Amino acid sequence: xxxxxxxxxxxxxxxxxxxxxxxxxxxxxxxxxxxxxxxxxxxxxxxxxxxxxxxxxxxxxxxxxxxxxxxxxxxxxxxxxxxxxxxxxxxxxxxxxxxxxxxxxxxxxxxxxxxxxxxxxxxxxxxxxxxxxxxxxxxxxxxxxxxxxxxxxxxxxxxxxxxxxxxxxxxxxxxxxxxxxxxxxxxxxxxxxxxxxxxxxxxxxxxxxxxxxxxxxxxxxxxxxxxxxxxxxxxxxxxxxxxxxxxxxxxxxxxxxxxxxxxxxxxxxxxxxxxxxxxxxx
Amino acid sequence: xxxxxxxxxxxxxxxxxxxxxxxxxxxxxxxxxxxxxxxxxxxxxxxxxxxxxxxxxxxxxxxxxxxxxxxxxxxxxxxxxxxxxxxxxxxxxxxxxxxxxxxxxxxxxxxxxxxxxxxxxxxxxxxxxxxxxxxxxxxxxxxxxxxxxxxxxxxxxxxxxxxxxxxxxxxxxxxxxxxxxxxxxxxxxxxxxxxxxxxxxxxxxxxxxxxxxxxxxxx
Numbered sequence: 001x002x003x004x005x006x007x008x009x010x011x012x013x014x015x016x017x018x019x020x021x022x023x024x025x026x027x028x029x030x031x032x033x034x035x036x037x038x039x040x041x042x043x044x045x046x047x048x049x050x051x052x053x054x055x056x057x058x059x060x061x062x063x064x065x066x067x068x069x070x071x072x073x074x075x076x077x078x079x080x081x082x083x084x085x086x087x088x089x090x091x092x093x094x095x096x097x098x099x100x101x102x103x104x105x106x107x108x109x110x111x112x113x114x115x116x117x118x119x120x121x122x123x124x125x126x127x128x129x130x131x132x133x134x135x136x137x138x139x140x141x142x143x144x145x146x147x148x149x150x151x152x153x154x155x156x157x158x159x160x161x162x163x164x165x166x167x168x169x170x171x172x173x174x175x176x177x178x179x180x181x182x183x184x185x186x187x188x189x190x191x192x193x194x195x196x197x198x199x200x201x202x203x204x205x206x207x208x209x210x211x212x213x214x215x216x217x218x219x220x221x222x223x224x225x226x227x228x229x230x231x232x233x234x235x236x237x238x239x240x241x242x243x244x245x246x247x248x249x250x251x252x253x254x255x256x257x258x259x260x261x262x263x264x265x266x267x268x269x270x271x272x273x274x275x276x277x278x279x280x281x282x
Numbered sequence: 283x284x285x286x287x288x289x290x291x292x293x294x295x296x297x298x299x300x301x302x303x304x305x306x307x308x309x310x311x312x313x314x315x316x317x318x319x320x321x322x323x324x325x326x327x328x329x330x331x332x333x334x335x336x337x338x339x340x341x342x343x344x345x346x347x348x349x350x351x352x353x354x355x356x357x358x359x360x361x362x363x364x365x366x367x368x369x370x371x372x373x374x375x376x377x378x379x380x381x382x383x384x385x386x387x388x389x390x391x392x393x394x395x396x397x398x399x400x401x402x403x404x405x406x407x408x409x410x411x412x413x414x415x416x417x418x419x420x421x422x423x424x425x426x427x428x429x430x431x432x433x434x435x436x437x438x439x440x441x442x443x444x445x446x447x448x449x450x451x452x453x454x455x456x457x458x459x460x461x462x463x464x465x466x467x468x469x470x471x472x473x474x475x476x477x478x479x480x481x482x483x484x485x486x487x488x489x490x491x492x493x494x495x496x497x498x499x500x501x
Contacts, residue, residue: 011400049362122455126459212348
């Protein structure tokens, strides 16, 4: 009997006997060989097409390359941070609409949430990029990224916040009422501060979606990581290597954000997972 | 431009674009399901390198931005002598990303099964295959209906990346960009596409929660 079976992956299998152990060893060897062949095939494909040539990769040993990519990354992070703020504010407003006592406000908030959750970010970006100028509204490229990205994420944020508010035990509210606090005070001082702690992991996961969506910044010519990568490519004529490195940077950022979310969720077991509230993935 | 004028001029294109969006969605979602199940099998297999491969696969495709993946497939892969049509590239990108999420949902579906059930299955003498096909998979699927419904919606939203490449006919997002660069479509052009997306999402969501209510096991 093994202890600490926290993982169903391991619970599926019994303690292996000698024969199973041998099978597993053979399977491991075969799969290692298969993965090695796969990796070799990828490297070969790079090699025979000349993509391993030093000129494509030595640019990453240059300080200027990283400074330029770093500037782009800063643009991405700036846009993502602002979009995060926008989406939190909008999400908070929608959430209060969703839980308030007036039926008509609840309906409006629900309709808006369903709308923004059902429309792709790119469509919002095109709205800000192509439609608003026709109406005579001129915005900075920064806002043409952050506003649509923020708007498209706010529906999920509203639902996440609402699930947090619902998770606060009713006794908290009752206790606050019995102290003579008012409705607004109870919500802002008792319920919401607890709700936000429940949903911090889910909010961080949502930030991943925001970071991913900011890649569309090149549509409006905002100098983010993707846009700077394009400039780098035209300077060095190194399409594949630059795009791959940039993709890895994005993957790392989002991976770390997800890790952070998981770590916080594990430290505070009473947090809520966002699994059922997951919004757009791209 | 009013709705009628816009529809008389572009109505046919909207119908085509709507069909295109759905076609991409269904195909990409099928790819996502097949790959998602396959990767999940790797991730629960007893063979460590395959598990690791599955985990890395999921981390890559759940964290890569759709635009980045599509651009690599369309513009960078030809340098590796891998040239695919725009349609294929969109389909691959819009299938790979949800496949990672699909695997995550299936994994958490598997995780909702109490370990006691596995032990019970084993104690009544079920073989490994019986246990997987009769106990684990049915329950994991039942618990995954709602997440997979959301995945179908988000796959549909992901197919909007197709607007970044010339596709013929265009899908809903590309069409809005097209109309607004060729004529003054304004807000109306945007809202027709948005309404079509939303209607699809609402219909998918309703059907999903109906199925979920029927099959989910409350614990």
